[in-house]
Amino acid sequence: MNHFSLALRHLHREWRAGELLVLAMALIIAVASVTSVNFFTSRIHQALAGQANDLLGGDLVYLSDSAIKAQRVARAAELGLQSAKTLEFPTMVLAGEKNQLVALKAVSDSYPLRGQNRVAPKLFAADAAVTGGPEPGTVWGGSRLLTILGVDVGDELTVGNIDLKVAAVLTSEPDQSEGVLLNIAPRLLMHTDDLPATGLVQPASRIVYRLLLAGDAEAIGQIRQEWEPKLKPGESLLDVQDARPEVRSALKRGEHFLALAALVSVLLAGAAVAMATRRFISRHLDNCAIMRCLGAEQAMISRLYLIQMVVLGLLASVVGIAVGYLAQWGLMFFLAPLAGIDLPAPSLWPVALGLITGMVTLLGFAVPPILQLKDVSTMRVLRRDLGGLKANALSAYGIGILAFMVLVLFQAQNLTLAAAIVAGLLLVLLMLALVAGGLLLLLRPLRKKGGAAWRFGVVNISRRSGHSLVQMVGFGVGLMALLLLAVVRGDLLSEWENRLPADAPNRFLINIQPDQLEGVRDFLRAEGVEPPLLYPMVRARLEQINGKPVVPSELKTDRAKRLVAREFNLSWAEEVQSGNAVVSGSWWQPGDYGKPIISVEQSLAKELGLGLGDTLTYNVAGQLFTAKISSLRRIDWESFKANFFVVAPPGLLDKYPVNYITGFYLPAEQHAVLNRMVQQFPNIMVLDVATILNQVRDIIEQVIMAVEYVFIFTVLAGLMVMYATIHATLDERIREAAVLRTLGARRSQLMSSIMLEYTGLGLLSGLVGAIAAGAIGMVIAKQIFDLVYLPGPALWLSGMLIGAIGVGVAGTLGTRFVLNQPPLKTLRGA
């Protein structure tokens, strides 16, 4: 008989006895949580890789914020390349009394060069792929747009100065979407030939021009070589590698976040495994001693346990992978609509990762202590007090933490990030342990008070302080995960919503041309709306700081890179705008008008390392101007008013192309005013803040739901920790209860003492968990929502309440049967 079959038989016997259930469950949870996230992200990656060419609409795309020069098209034709042009910008469209902001894309005849549009003949009818785009005189609208405007195929839409017929419902475009967030605006596709008549293309309009190229790879390579070195700010070249970088980076961040949530489950599962292993070991000390008496060599015992553990790990991992595969459909449900792409089947990598996760967790947290079992003293069979194992925490849990670090590294693919994640998690655990330890110390003086049950309960908590500490950390982590989901999330969302003052501007008007200023004021006055302040806006690109060219890639923070990569809106003003305050330097006097000085918002200045006296050189429509920073301002962004990072005195920017922006509060019942305004001034865009906020809110809700979904595993893992923790002390409790009952303790007394102990533990763990959840909430608030969140007593109280009730009930129920055992039986078996 070989060791393998013997080990399998032992495994079967252990499983039958329920010894391995906690271990297996914890592993399944860990594996399921990691694989579900990775199955999902693998599908997204496959989609991005498979559709990359189609996603661009061509092999190479030249992007510019100014009109495409004829030479470029000619050069492409010379090299035998096909080309197509698109222009994309946001604008308002009208249908009868209704209007809507859309992401308009005008396309030339040959669009798209790669991939196909899909359209439906009627709203909600089945769609099919078609070649080419809309004919001149027609538009294709997305179903959302048509629904909002209450029109269908065959009706007309007003785009700028002209009416265009809806010829089809657009269901997908190959090069759709600038990214998740810009997808907020519904889509509208038209032909470039109709564009001049709309009058929408104005000198200061924010338009993205694209030249799509396709053809021979060599010719594409040559164009790339010729154009790439000469790209100016505002121009770029994209090929398949760069397809939808914004989606990629958004997904990357999303993946990291989901992966992190999954890893928290793995760590918790590791803790549950470690906890369950403690019980496993204490129950197997005798078994091992007996087996050694019966002739088992140390190596044999190690091999038996190792085979059992590996087989258990494999089986649990396979189940976990299956659960993870099912669970990823849930993630799809929440997140796939945001990604806006069809998802192919996942790769096999998550299966491998699931196996690795399961095995590493088990080998890291369970196997090192289990392998110490072989060292048990055989004398234990004669004298039970002999031959216990010396707990070697470092070898037992050090390897576990190291193993966990390997998993994090696998997932994060980045040593610094992995180290940061592990350090962060360990910090949370350390904090939990410190708080728990502190609370246990505070408990000591209470030992002498109260009745017998109270004393037993309290004494038990502080006497078993090592165990209590571990239990509190275990319960605390579980409760922390629960509280984060239940309380902190709600607090954060309402905090975010409350930040918007009730009378904050709810409508913004954008793209008002200088010659329309008086007209807009008169119009509003005639409609009985007090005309708001109109702010001038000049689009400029930051080229130099103190005479040195700005290279985005050399900037340190992502925010700084983003800030300089796009165009700035510069404004001018005589007075400091309300909600702004000069924090250093001084505001200009009338005598300074026209001088090359500017006022910069302080956070921008900090991000770019700017101070008073530094000079900035801007490029406005091809012309450079340089100005010196004469003051720094603090802006109350929460006012939700139109604000500007950089403001100049009057007279400096007047000569450049300018348009105006304003924001004001318009009660819902006066909504028709805006319809009339858009009819009279078709180029003006109306932003409905409430709608945008709702859409942003929807997206945030969806992302939060996806994260919560992953956190379900975390909560399950937390519950496993709690369960394993209760179980870890069960044997000791059974013996103790037996002794106490022999000494005359009544059932009710023991019951009260157990209830008191667990309720007390729950109360303390709830407080510990609430403090940790609050701290994590503060970090999330700052990092993700840019909010200041101060966890209050309500969080602590709910933590203590949930903890006391949850742990009290669970612990009492889990331990109750201790009292049902006849004491003699327990004592004899001991």
Next chain:
Amino acid sequence: MTAQIVVNTQNLHKRVMSPEGELTLLQGVNLSIAAGETVAIVGASGSGKSTLLGLLAGLDEPTEGQVSIGGQDLFALDEDGRARLRGEKVGFVFQAFQLLPNLTALENVMLPLELAGRHDARQVAEGVLQRVELAERASHYPKQLSGGEQQRVAIARAFAPHPQVLFADEPTGNLDHRTGERIIDLLFQLNAEQGTTLVLVTHDLHLAARCQRQLELDEGQLQAERS
């Protein structure tokens, strides 16, 4: 005595460190036990009985001296070598039965045979269980058995591999008088059937009297033999 010597000790000492200084548990124990003999080691609590038994079975190491089983010097072997030797030649019956709680009665009896890699473990174990009249309880777990039944399973487990020597540590200590008597009868019957050498540790003089020889330990030293 011409029979072959199965258990032999020479000048066996065991000392341990305690908070009060060095403590002598055994002092110069010399004994020889022949094949098929039944020997009782008696003495008061703390006289060193369990310590001696532990050393005889190679469960613990002496500070000084030698133990041999079947001619093999135990402490010339390493721990694993002693385990192998136990598996081949030694059986145990304990006061606290020491059955594995997660294994059924049959599986407990099979365990030493399985550890020795025997393919006929199940048949042999079933036969021995039948011999101790517990065949119908083969699939019961230890906690479902009475104390006497558990000890019978333990005896079956001890005899299943046909050991050369059987060490029994207070085998009736956890049992009432009548059950204890029946257990002892069974132990001696099986011992006679298999021709095993039996070394019994007990403070029960009545039980000790059923053995061919009685060795008395007092404060770690072997007293004059009564027989």
